[in-house]
Amino acid sequence: MARKRENTTVAVAAAASGYVMKAAAEAVRLGIAKMILVGDAARMQEIATADGLDLAVFEIVDEPDNYAACRKAVSLVVEGKATALMKGDVDTSSIMRAALDRENGMRDGKKLSHIAAFEPPHYHKLLFVSDCAINIAPDNDTKIEIIENCVNALHHIGIDVPKVALLAAKEVVDEKMPITATWAGLVTLHNSSDRMNGCIVDGPFALDNAVSKEACEIKGINSPVGGDADILIVPDIEAGNILYKSLSFLTKAKNGGVVVGAKRPIILTSRADTAESKLISIALSVLF
Amino acid sequence: MARKRENTTVAVAAAASGYVMKAAAEAVRLGIAKMILVGDAARMQEIATADGLDLAVFEIVDEPDNYAACRKAVSLVVEGKATALMKGDVDTSSIMRAALDRENGMRDGKKLSHIAAFEPPHYHKLLFVSDCAINIAPDNDTKIEIIENCVNALHHIGIDVPKVALLAAKEVVDEKMPITATWAGLVTLHNSSDRMNGCIVDGPFALDNAVSKEACEIKGINSPVGGDADILIVPDIEAGNILYKSLSFLTKAKNGGVVVGAKRPIILTSRADTAESKLISIALSVLF
Numbered sequence: 067m068a069r070k071r072e073n074t075t076v077a078v079a080a081a082a083s084g085y086v087m088k089a090a091a092e093a094v095r096l097g098i099a100k101m102i103l104v105g106d107a108a109r110m111q112e113i114a115t116a117d118g119l120d121l122a123v124f125e126i127v128d129e130p131d132n133y134a135a136c137r138k139a140v141s142l143v144v145e146g147k148a149t150a151l152m153k154g155d156v157d158t159s160s161i162m163r164a165a166l167d168r169e170n171g172m173r174d175g176k177k178l179s180h181i182a183a184f185e186p187p188h189y190h191k192l193l194f195v196s197d198c199a200i201n202i203a204p205d206n207d208t209k210i211e212i213i214e215n216c217v218n219a220l221h222h223i224g225i226d227v228p229k230v231a232l233l234a235a236k237e238v239v240d241e242k243m244p245i246t247a248t249w250a251g252l253v254t255l256h257n258s259s260d261r262m263n264g265c266i267v268d269g270p271f272a273l274d275n276a277v278s279k280e281a282c283e284i285k286g287i288n289s290p291v292g293g294d295a296d297i298l299i300v301p302d303i304e305a306g307n308i309l310y311k312s313l314s315f316l317t318k319a320k321n322g323g324v325v326v327g328a329k330r331p332i333i334l335t336s337r338a339d340t341a342e343s344k345l346i347s348i349a350l351s352v353l354f
Numbered sequence: 355m356a357r358k359r360e361n362t363t364v365a366v367a368a369a370a371s372g373y374v375m376k377a378a379a380e381a382v383r384l385g386i387a388k389m390i391l392v393g394d395a396a397r398m399q400e401i402a403t404a405d406g407l408d409l410a411v412f413e414i415v416d417e418p419d420n421y422a423a424c425r426k427a428v429s430l431v432v433e434g435k436a437t438a439l440m441k442g443d444v445d446t447s448s449i450m451r452a453a454l455d456r457e458n459g460m461r462d463g464k465k466l467s468h469i470a471a472f473e474p475p476h477y478h479k480l481l482f483v484s485d486c487a488i489n490i491a492p493d494n495d496t497k498i499e500i501i502e503n504c505v506n507a508l509h510h511i512g513i514d515v516p517k518v519a520l521l522a523a524k525e526v527v528d529e530k531m532p533i534t535a536t537w538a539g540l541v542t543l544h545n546s547s548d549r550m551n552g553c554i555v556d557g558p559f560a561l562d563n564a565v566s567k568e569a570c571e572i573k574g575i576n577s578p579v580g581g582d583a584d585i586l587i588v589p590d591i592e593a594g595n596i597l598y599k600s601l602s603f604l605t606k607a608k609n610g611g612v613v614v615g616a617k618r619p620i621i622l623t624s625r626a627d628t629a630e631s632k633l634i635s636i637a638l639s640v641l642f
Contacts, residue, residue, distance in 0.1 A: 186604040186605075187604075187605075187606075188603070188604055188605070188606050189604060193604075198523075202523075202530055202531055233592070233596055234592055234595075235486075235490075235591040235592050235594070235595035235596070236595075242490055243490055243591070243592075245592060272595060272599060273595070273596050273599035273600060273603065273604075274599045274602070274603045274626060277599075277603055277604060278603050280626075281603070281626050284624075284625050284626045285626065300592075300596065301592045302592070302593075303523040303531070304521070304522055304523050304531075304533060304588075304589045304590070304592075304593045305590075305592045305593040305596050306523070307522075307523035307524075307560060307561070308521055308523075308561050308588065308593050308596065308597050309596050309597065309600055311560060311561035311562045311565075312561060312597055312600045312601060312605070313600060313604065313605075314562070315476070315561065315562045315565055315566050315569070316474040316475075316476055316477060316481075316561075316565060316601065316605060316607070317474075317475075317476070317600070317601075317604060317605040318475075318476050319604075336572075337572050338562060338568075338569050338572045338573070
């Protein structure tokens with residue numbers, strides 16, 4: 067799907083790193099996006115020679131200073147020369163500082179949130195999880211924006227009415243588990259307002275009820291979202307990050323992730339991600 | 355290992371249910387434990403006839419009333435006639451009320467906690483997770499008891515010095531993520547007191563660092579627990595339950611679970627658990 071999108075270009079900040087350049091070369095080779103590598107050009111040449119990469123497939127912008135490279139990559143996005151921003155070999159806080167700069171950054175009046183995409187071996191479709199990486203303990207308004215950001219992203223990949231499951235430890239409101247009441251309240255708001263449009267939101271769900279029709283039948287749960295969720299919304303960053311790492315490290319589900327909510331998607335891959343995961347993240351940024 | 359334990363007997367409360375009786379029959383057949391089925395004997399006979407089960411392999415105690423059956427099964431444990439308690443077709447609150455009765459129950463002066471055991475396809479050994487089911491938002495003292503209960507249980511299966519990873523969303527203390535500081539504090543307490551004995555406790559860890567040596571190397575983490583954890587301690591019931599359901603429903607890892615901290619283990623299987631999971635839980639109760 068990503069290969070069919072036209073005029074897609076990713077600007078990589080501080081790109082002088084073997085694993086970043088390999089992912090970028092693969093994205094170009096597959097026709098997913100053009101890649102502009104912003105960073106230390108001499109160092110990139112050394113890496114290309116050592117790793118057998120052809121620099122000619124990229125556009126190179128020489129900027130040896132890491133923070134200046136972040137600012138330059140952001141400006142390429144703001145000017146419309148790139149359609150997504152990608153972190154290279156620089157810490158997350160530097161690139162986010164450049165991306166969120168009030169004058170020259172990519173802010174779009176919305177909260178940022180992270181969307182992770184998985185292809186779990188025992189599920190019948192892609193599963194998106196948010197937010198596993200950016201918002202620590204989101205308040206209700208932020209929870210709504212996390213949902214809206216994710217629904218909006220899925221609209222861009224042809225999932226017109228995503229099914230959104232609000233995850234807790236239980237599928238009913240329990241007065242000793244505050245998040246269960248919060249989720250029930252957001253479902254009421256979804257049903258009675260124009261917040262969280264273009265999707266079906268339901269919950270609270272325990273994870274099994276969100277992904278297993280059989281588990282729903284046993285519990286007597288009758289919801290269009292039950293057993294068929296596209297999106298899992300987690301209560302907080304701990305639950306989200308643990309789910310993310312469980313699916314990627316203990317399940318080895320194919321996965322990628324993108325930050326949305328700014329003018330354009332931001333790819334925050336890290337060295338610990340596999341090459342495949344980096345490539346999937348680039349593809350997601352093109353699609354979203 | 356469970357088959358080698360002698361004089362093991364599980365008392366099942368409200369046992370008149372096909373799935374419970376099948377798991378019990380399998381435990382007897384494999385020589386894991388003797389099973390005392392407390393419940394409606396006439397109904398059990400009907401189920402045995404319908405499902406082709408031989409009631410003669412069980413000891414049957416006729417008690418048609420569910421709560422009375424719970425009390426009777428608990429009394430069998432308290433009197434030493436059974437070495438574990440198992441929930442049959444009765445709600446969790448009823449059996450726990452009987453088990454925790456101050457006069458006739460199984461209290462042992464400790465907090466109860468749930469231990470889940472997994473055999474994840476992409477991990478080199480068993481992985482135990484606590485607490486995914488009982489303690490909702492444990493305070494620090496309860497967190498310590500959760501760790502001690504789990505370490506004590508693992509000592510009973512020959513894991514003499516379990517490696518305990520305290521899970522958060524990050525592997526360093528972050529002032530915006532309170533659980534990371536809490537875990538660092540408990541590690542200090544572990545190193546400087548006699549709390550959490552007989553184990554190695556470290557953290558905070560993100561899940562990848564707890565289960566992947568490679569992820570540790572990339573992050574520069576040098577800990578004996580890193581990449582080799584036996585026990586994962588989760589921040590709260592949401593993170594725990596989501597991890598539990600992810601491993602059992604999206605990863606299909608073999609799993610079982612037991613409640614510890616009372617005089618004897620308590621098995622709280624539900625209809626949604628697989629037959630294999632129920633059998634593993636019985637085996638764990640015998641071992642713990």
